[in-house]
Amino acid sequence: MIGTTPATYAPEAVRKRLQGKRFDAKGFAFSACLLAALLITVTLLAVLLYDVINGGWSVLTSRPIEFLTGSLSSAAADAGIGQGLRGTFFIAVFVILVAFPIGIGAAIYLEEYAPSTRLTRLIDVNIRNLAGVPSVVYGLLGFAIFVKALGSFTGPDANGRTVISAGLTLAILVLPIVIITSAEAIRAVPDSLREAGFGVGATRWEVIRSHVLPYAGPGILTGTVLALARALGEAAPLILVGATTGFLSGGDSYNLASLQGRFTAMPMVIYNWTGRPQPGFETATAAAIVVLLAVVLVANATAILLRNRYEKRR
Amino acid sequence: MAPRPGESGVLSVESLKGAPGRFRKESAIRRVFFAAAATSILISALIVLSLAGEAWTFVTQVDYSSLWTDGWFPRRGMYDVKTIFVGSILVTIVAMFVAGPLGMGAAVYLSEYAKPRLRRTLKPILEILAGIPSVVLGFFALTWISPEIVQRLNPESSLFNLMAAGIGVGILTTPLVASIAEDAMRSVPQALREASYGMGARKVTTSTKVVIPAAVSGLVAAFIIGISRAIGETMVVAIAAGATGGSLFNLNVFEPGQTMTAAMASMAAGTDAVKGAGLTFQSLFFVGLLLFLITLLLNVSAGRFVRRVRQRY
Amino acid sequence: MPPEARTKRPTAGSGIPASRANVARPVARRGGDPASSSPVFRLDDLSVYYGSFKAVRNVSMSIPQQQITAFIGPSGCGKTTLLRCLNRMNDLVDIARVEGKVLYHGVDLYDEQVNPVEVRRRIGMVFQKPNPFPKSIYDNITFGPKVAGVKGNLEEIVERSLRRAALWDEVKDRLKDSAMGLSGGQQQRLCIARALAVDPEVILMDEPCSALDPIATGRIEDLMEEIKTDYTIVIVTHNMQQAARVSDMCAFFTAEINEHSDTRTGILVEFDRTETMFSNPQDERTENYVTGRFG
Numbered sequence: 003m004i005g006t007t008p009a010t011y012a013p014e015a016v017r018k019r020l021q022g023k024r025f026d027a028k029g030f031a032f033s034a035c036l037l038a039a040l041l042i043t044v045t046l047l048a049v050l051l052y053d054v055i056n057g058g059w060s061v062l063t064s065r066p067i068e069f070l071t072g073s074l075s076s077a078a079a080d081a082g083i084g085q086g087l088r089g090t091f092f093i094a095v096f097v098i099l100v101a102f103p104i105g106i107g108a109a110i111y112l113e114e115y116a117p118s119t120r121l122t123r124l125i126d127v128n129i130r131n132l133a134g135v136p137s138v139v140y141g142l143l144g145f146a147i148f149v150k151a152l153g154s155f156t157g158p159d160a161n162g163r164t165v166i167s168a169g170l171t172l173a174i175l176v177l178p179i180v181i182i183t184s185a186e187a188i189r190a191v192p193d194s195l196r197e198a199g200f201g202v203g204a205t206r207w208e209v210i211r212s213h214v215l216p217y218a219g220p221g222i223l224t225g226t227v228l229a230l231a232r233a234l235g236e237a238a239p240l241i242l243v244g245a246t247t248g249f250l251s252g253g254d255s256y257n258l259a260s261l262q263g264r265f266t267a268m269p270m271v272i273y274n275w276t277g278r279p280q281p282g283f284e285t286a287t288a289a290a291i292v293v294l295l296a297v298v299l300v301a302n303a304t305a306i307l308l309r310n311r312y313e314k315r316r
Numbered sequence: 317m318a319p320r321p322g323e324s325g326v327l328s329v330e331s332l333k334g335a336p337g338r339f340r341k342e343s344a345i346r347r348v349f350f351a352a353a354a355t356s357i358l359i360s361a362l363i364v365l366s367l368a369g370e371a372w373t374f375v376t377q378v379d380y381s382s383l384w385t386d387g388w389f390p391r392r393g394m395y396d397v398k399t400i401f402v403g404s405i406l407v408t409i410v411a412m413f414v415a416g417p418l419g420m421g422a423a424v425y426l427s428e429y430a431k432p433r434l435r436r437t438l439k440p441i442l443e444i445l446a447g448i449p450s451v452v453l454g455f456f457a458l459t460w461i462s463p464e465i466v467q468r469l470n471p472e473s474s475l476f477n478l479m480a481a482g483i484g485v486g487i488l489t490t491p492l493v494a495s496i497a498e499d500a501m502r503s504v505p506q507a508l509r510e511a512s513y514g515m516g517a518r519k520v521t522t523s524t525k526v527v528i529p530a531a532v533s534g535l536v537a538a539f540i541i542g543i544s545r546a547i548g549e550t551m552v553v554a555i556a557a558g559a560t561g562g563s564l565f566n567l568n569v570f571e572p573g574q575t576m577t578a579a580m581a582s583m584a585a586g587t588d589a590v591k592g593a594g595l596t597f598q599s600l601f602f603v604g605l606l607l608f609l610i611t612l613l614l615n616v617s618a619g620r621f622v623r624r625v626r627q628r629y
Numbered sequence: 630m631p632p633e634a635r636t637k638r639p640t641a642g643s644g645i646p647a648s649r650a651n652v653a654r655p656v657a658r659r660g661g662d663p664a665s666s667s668p669v670f671r672l673d674d675l676s677v678y679y680g681s682f683k684a685v686r687n688v689s690m691s692i693p694q695q696q697i698t699a700f701i702g703p704s705g706c707g708k709t710t711l712l713r714c715l716n717r718m719n720d721l722v723d724i725a726r727v728e729g730k731v732l733y734h735g736v737d738l739y740d741e742q743v744n745p746v747e748v749r750r751r752i753g754m755v756f757q758k759p760n761p762f763p764k765s766i767y768d769n770i771t772f773g774p775k776v777a778g779v780k781g782n783l784e785e786i787v788e789r790s791l792r793r794a795a796l797w798d799e800v801k802d803r804l805k806d807s808a809m810g811l812s813g814g815q816q817q818r819l820c821i822a823r824a825l826a827v828d829p830e831v832i833l834m835d836e837p838c839s840a841l842d843p844i845a846t847g848r849i850e851d852l853m854e855e856i857k858t859d860y861t862i863v864i865v866t867h868n869m870q871q872a873a874r875v876s877d878m879c880a881f882f883t884a885e886i887n888e889h890s891d892t893r894t895g896i897l898v899e900f901d902r903t904e905t906m907f908s909n910p911q912d913e914r915t916e917n918y919v920t921g922r923f924g
Contacts, residue, residue: 117723118723118724192760194756194758194760195760195762195763196721197718197721197754197756197760198756198760198761198762198820198823199762199772200718200721200746200749201716201718201749201753201754201755201756201824202749202750202753202772202773202776202823202824202826202827203746203747203749203750203751203753203773203776203777203827204746204772204773204776205746205776208776212762212772212776213762217763
């Protein structure tokens with residue numbers, strides 16, 4: 003306590019004072035609560051994974067090929083996710099081709115070129131807010147723009163309800179995430195590196211291409227992969243742009259002409275099957291979830307590991 | 317070696333202009349990147365435009381008495397906005413009861429207590445949880461949370477209920493809250509903690525009396541962003557809360573119900589076009605605009621709080 | 630110009646500094662008497678602003694060719710700011726703005742038509758902290774020549790630059806290794822080699838030794854002495870002994886406190902031969918500084 007001076011400095015007395023209270027009950031309770039919060043979260047994740055793997059195991063082991071390549075069906079025993087995988091594949095292609103270049107380009111502009119003007123700040127705030135817009139609202143955007151307004155381009159014979167519309171909608175959905183994560187990676191590049199480049203007479207673009215982008219590369223890659231995983235798992239926008247939920251004739255072809263036809267995608271298949279009362283669909287749904295999680299979580303885990311490795315190296 | 321201007325005695329403005337081709341390329345590249353950045357403004361404008369037109373039609377043409385009825389049944393011309401609004405609020409409250417303590421607790425533990433090695437293991441697990449698609453959590457809410465948790469707590473509750481949906485949304489929101497809150501905690505300078513330890517304070521005192529108050533703006537921001545995410549979450553509610561066609565006004569979280577997001581999904585799902593009487597199609601956009609404005613408001617205010625922390629340190 | 634900024638231009642016939650003999654390192658002095666050669670830079674009433682903040686004001690001076698000119702003075706007196714005006718590095722700061730003129734062989738560097746990229750190729754820079762690119766030693770040297778469109782033999786440029794920077798013997802067997810594996814002193818010499826690779830006329834050095842130990846510092850100082858036969862060097866330094874050891878001309882800056890805004894604006898106090906500055910300064914403030922009574 004303040005104000006108490008030890009009467010003696012004998013070693014025994016000093017040691018006793020330095021030991022303090024043996025057990026800090028309040029501190030222990032506090033940290034136990036915090037750890038519990040963390041462990042509950044982790045446990046829920048484990049239960050979830052166990053629940054779906056356990057549920058879908060029988061389907062995945064008894065008829066793996068038929069399940070992965072088969073078409074939608076009203077009979078759970080025949081139902082497959084081939085068409086869903088196809089849709090998800092094309093969505094990934096659109097996100098990679100549209101959102102990645104535009105997003106990384108925008109990040110480069112904001113971090114490297116943009117003067118600190120009112121317009122730049124407006125764009126910056128705007129992007130942050132766009133990242134917080136619910137995905138279902140992006141679905142409405144996709145519905146109004148790609149399905150209705152541009153339907154003659156995205157799918158004249160399918161009322162615009164095609165994988166082109168879905169892919170573009172999801173590309174727009176993840177664009178702000180790509181921009182924000184890429185901009186963060188670019189911001190982490192030390193200024194001394196840029197100065198070194200400018201100091202030997204390089205132009206802005208030469209400095210960016212040769213020094214900034216290689217340095218920020220792993221960070222940008224991590225952000226884009228996380229964004230891609232997000233796009234592949236989104237279902238709400240797909241409902242709005244009209245992914246097929248029932249039967250789908252065709253829709254399993256990978257040629258380009260088929261892009262303008264009706265489609266479905268993995269999250270839509272799962273959503274649809276979850277709501278089916280027929281027996282057997284619960285296991286089929288669980289199996290489909292295992293496949294989707296495998297795709298999304300492997301992408302995520304790769305990105306996270308990649309980032310952690312590069313963070314450690316710096 | 318090139319002749320040095322000082323030696324030859326000739327140097328003009330011309331010779332400091334540089335190669336024109338190189339600099340034309342430079343400005344072309346700059347324009348391309350600017351166009352990319354401007355796309356974000358274009359998207360925002362498109363969102364507002366695509367929502368506002370139909371929403372305006374709805375507001376001007378709807379019979380106002382149909383906005384205050386017994387439930388939300390758009391295909392029958394009953395647009396009781398308070399039903400789905402209250403549904404959203406209920407789900408969000410339940411979700412934040414889950415995500416608030418779990419997310420904040422996890423954040424404080426990771427930032428203040430976890431040894432670096434434990435942190436390196438737990439943080440990626442949280443990030444993996446953040447990557448789980450919402451349809452998957454919807455399925456989990458319906459097939460596990462509802463029977464195993466909600467119906468055990470309250471045997472009266474139906475299989476489809478707002479409680480299970482809320483818990484599912486909460487689990488989905490937890491990693492987001494944890495990540496933002498942890499950022500806020502870690503941005504508190506180490507010197508502040510050392511000052512506290514230097515006076516002989518214990519870890520629990522340092523955490524609760526020094527670090528958390530210093531990071532409080534960021535923690536509030538984490539909570540608000542969590543709310544915004546929970547209100548905007550669609551699939552968990554669409555799957556686990558039932559009430560696909562519409563819903564009566566309902567304050568009981570153990571009963572089926574509908575949120576703004578789920579109402580939008582169910583209007584669009586399963587049919588080739590949005591069908592229904594009168595203004596069903598337009599009501600979809602009206603609800604979308606409402607949702608957009610609510611989340612925008614929440615995100616902007618969260619941004620304020622985040623900036624407040626940044627300015628201080 | 631304010632009366633206190635008694636900027637002395639070197640006048641003809643002021644003699645070769647006797648102190649050079651103390652360096653005990655005979656060097657070929659192609660430049661000869663600093664006063665006799667035409668100046669590389671002439672600053673004409675130059676002021677630098679960051680937004681509304683005035684960082685440096687009303688500096689006028691001439692920097693001679695193939696000499697080492699040192700900028701000395703206390704922290705926050707605008708030495709680095711001024712140095713960065715000499716190759717337009719300040720352009721990279723959005724809010725930076727200059728008034729007055731920076732004449733490089735008579736051409737105003739801030740002329741609308743002048744391209745800063747071209748300026749920086751001719752006027753190279755070495756920074757406070759060694760900042761090699763996180764690439765191979767070879768790539769560090771060749772980046773400048775490549776972007777400048779040099780078609781010649783890159784291997785030759787690499788060897789010539791590294792030899793000039795007294796680094797060749799240490800790294801010739803590991804040119805493909807990462808530059809990040811070099812020691813701090815080696816990294817800084819690599820940065821000098823990198824600056825030399827684009828064949829500039831002037832090299833600006835912003836406290837190049839502040840992150841180095843005394844031995845590495847000594848090697849950089851030797852190097853500067855050696856290359857000044859071919860290059861004009863302007864160096865900012867906090868270290869007065871360093872200025873006395875290596876420089877031919879010396880400019881002393883100080884900061885005046887602006888009463889209303891509590892900010893500091895740098896001013897040039899005195900500019901003369903290094904020898905004169907250290908043995909017989911004209912201004913009391915210079916004397917206080919060089920004798921260690923202030924700063």
